[in-house]
Amino acid sequence: MSQQEVLHEHKPARAGGRKKGKDGDGAERHDAIYHTISDAIIEHRLRPGARLREDALADVFGVSRTGIRKILQRLALEHLVTLTPRRGASVTRPTAEEARDVFATRQLVECGIMQDIARHMTSADARALRELAARERKALKSGEQSVAIKLSAEFHTRLARLSDNAVIAEFIGHLCSRSSLILAVYGTSGHLGCESHDHDELINLLEAGEGERAKAFMGRHLKAIEASLSIVEEENEVPDLHHIFSP
Amino acid sequence: MSQQEVLHEHKPARAGGRKKGKDGDGAERHDAIYHTISDAIIEHRLRPGARLREDALADVFGVSRTGIRKILQRLALEHLVTLTPRRGASVTRPTAEEARDVFATRQLVECGIMQDIARHMTSADARALRELAARERKALKSGEQSVAIKLSAEFHTRLARLSDNAVIAEFIGHLCSRSSLILAVYGTSGHLGCESHDHDELINLLEAGEGERAKAFMGRHLKAIEASLSIVEEENEVPDLHHIFSP
DNA sequence: ATCCTTTAAAGCGTATACAATGGATGTTCG
DNA sequence: CGAACATCCATTGTATACGCTTTAAAGGAT
Numbered sequence: 138m139s140q141q142e143v144l145h146e147h148k149p150a151r152a153g154g155r156k157k158g159k160d161g162d163g164a165e166r167h168d169a170i171y172h173t174i175s176d177a178i179i180e181h182r183l184r185p186g187a188r189l190r191e192d193a194l195a196d197v198f199g200v201s202r203t204g205i206r207k208i209l210q211r212l213a214l215e216h217l218v219t220l221t222p223r224r225g226a227s228v229t230r231p232t233a234e235e236a237r238d239v240f241a242t243r244q245l246v247e248c249g250i251m252q253d254i255a256r257h258m259t260s261a262d263a264r265a266l267r268e269l270a271a272r273e274r275k276a277l278k279s280g281e282q283s284v285a286i287k288l289s290a291e292f293h294t295r296l297a298r299l300s301d302n303a304v305i306a307e308f309i310g311h312l313c314s315r316s317s318l319i320l321a322v323y324g325t326s327g328h329l330g331c332e333s334h335d336h337d338e339l340i341n342l343l344e345a346g347e348g349e350r351a352k353a354f355m356g357r358h359l360k361a362i363e364a365s366l367s368i369v370e371e372e373n374e375v376p377d378l379h380h381i382f383s384p
Numbered sequence: 385m386s387q388q389e390v391l392h393e394h395k396p397a398r399a400g401g402r403k404k405g406k407d408g409d410g411a412e413r414h415d416a417i418y419h420t421i422s423d424a425i426i427e428h429r430l431r432p433g434a435r436l437r438e439d440a441l442a443d444v445f446g447v448s449r450t451g452i453r454k455i456l457q458r459l460a461l462e463h464l465v466t467l468t469p470r471r472g473a474s475v476t477r478p479t480a481e482e483a484r485d486v487f488a489t490r491q492l493v494e495c496g497i498m499q500d501i502a503r504h505m506t507s508a509d510a511r512a513l514r515e516l517a518a519r520e521r522k523a524l525k526s527g528e529q530s531v532a533i534k535l536s537a538e539f540h541t542r543l544a545r546l547s548d549n550a551v552i553a554e555f556i557g558h559l560c561s562r563s564s565l566i567l568a569v570y571g572t573s574g575h576l577g578c579e580s581h582d583h584d585e586l587i588n589l590l591e592a593g594e595g596e597r598a599k600a601f602m603g604r605h606l607k608a609i610e611a612s613l614s615i616v617e618e619e620n621e622v623p624d625l626h627h628i629f630s631p
Numbered sequence: 632a633t634c635c636t637t638t639a640a641a642g643c644g645t646a647t648a649c650a651a652t653g654g655a656t657g658t659t660c661g
Numbered sequence: 662c663g664a665a666c667a668t669c670c671a672t673t674g675t676a677t678a679c680g681c682t683t684t685a686a687a688g689g690a691t
Contacts (some may be wrong), residue, residue, distance in 0.1 A: 175658060190641095202676085203675055204676090210454060214461050223644080224643080225642070241551075243550045245496045246492060246496075246585075267679090304559075306556055410645090437671095439671095439672075453674095469652095470651090471673080
């Protein structure tokens with residue numbers, strides 16, 4: 138049946154030809170693949186609805202379907218991909234309700250940690266964040282929307298990590314990833330997410346220890362992002378073709 | 385080697401004897417197993433540190449290791465079990481820091497949704513919650529700590545679900561599960577988690593639409609739970625056996 | 632010509648087999 | 662007698678094979 142040609146070729150597509158003794162250090166390899174796929178989704182190189190066939194991914198990354206399935210399941214638990222029982226995986230297409238909920242939640246939790254961060258932030262932290270914000274602005278100016286969106290999410294994620302609460306930081310990271318998906322579906326081109334200088338302004342407030350002000354600013358910031366979206370529940374899956382194509 | 389007794393017994397425990405053609409609707413089967421293990425952890429029937437060997441679980445539930453691995457991975461992403469690279473899975477033993485972070489986060493998010501809930505709660509909702517609280521109190525009185533702990537977590541989870549924000553409700557559910565683990569490690573026997581009548585009082589406030597009061601009450605409630613814990617970083621993994629076993 | 636039926640193919644779900652690693656135990660040397 | 666080393670076993674990591682479901686296409690009937 139045409140599958141005995143590569144009967145014992147366990148190491149397919151060993152691209153670099155590095156000897157390396159082992160086969161790419163399995164765990165880290167999987168983590169790298171996870172981040173690769175995750176980034177592609179966050180950067181909108183894989184749009185919502187895109188199907189992620191296990192065989193294809195296994196082929197691309199040179200691992201077997203077993204590892205791919207593990208990665209897809211992880212992505213599914215983070216709501217970045219949707220696993221339909223016998224249909225496989227596809228990039229999640231957030232509903233309007235999900236979009237509202239994600240931003241409402243961000244409003245609560247990201248504002249809620251501002252005071253903590255204002256207390257603990259060091260000048261080194263501020264510098265690192267400013268560099269991130271600068272890169273984001275540069276990407277935005279040079280038209281690289283994908284990069285800018287990812288950097289924006291990364292800014293919020295890294296900021297959250299400055300609170301000394303790893304639990305909430307991890308959650309915010311997930312929310313930011315999902316927000317990128319939401320932007321892909323409901324974002325109006327032109328406006329994309331964060332205003333250019335908002336992030337710098339926020340850093341200034343935080344570094345000055347103005348927790349309360351930073352909290353209010355973050356609230357407005359998130360509201361602005363949400364307001365820039367056009368969240369309208371899309372019509373039913375099966376649109377009325379007769380109505381659409383009739384004069 | 386003692387494992388050929390049930391060599392080809394793919395359909396173990398097919399209780400009803402329904403023909404059904406297929407093998408028990410795989411997905412739901414896995415979900416059931418997941419909930420069984422998850423409940424066992426939350427009820428402290430599996431204590432933190434307990435090892436969860438894949439073969440053993442596969443044998444118990446009559447599925448292959450493949451399915452078990454999927455379930456364990458899911459539990460790991462929810463921080464209920466810890467996957468050590470070549471050592472397998474074990475019930476997570478929360479650190480003191482994790483305990484602090486989880487409760488700090490609960491303080492923020494659970495209080496943050498009180499007003500929403502106070503607005504939307506129906507009398508049917510209140511009734512369902514009261515029944516849960518009653519069951520919890522009964523379990524507590526009859527000494528079934530395991531059941532009480534699980535019901536307490538379920539109360540908070542179900543309460544969160546009354547907000548019209550599925551995203552935050554899911555998150556709170558995870559936090560409550562982790563809290564059960566924390567109670568298992570740092571809980572002082574005698575005091576276990578929620579005071580008996582706190583939950584009823586909370587329902588009363590919410591049903592009366594007193595969102596602000598409910599928020600404050602929830603804040604005190606969570607603080608009380610956290611205060612009842614004895615969060616001290618445990619000594620090193622290798623206890624001093626000489627000291628323990630010497631008179 | 633459209634709709635329904637039949638048939639084939641493609642992809643997911645699960646089990647199993649094999650490889651590799653880490654811990655535990657037994658042995659040997661200082 | 663204790664410690665270091667080597668060997669063995671238990672357990673996980675990964676790949677592959679096979680079955681089943683679903684989807685897509687082709688053919689026939691109305």
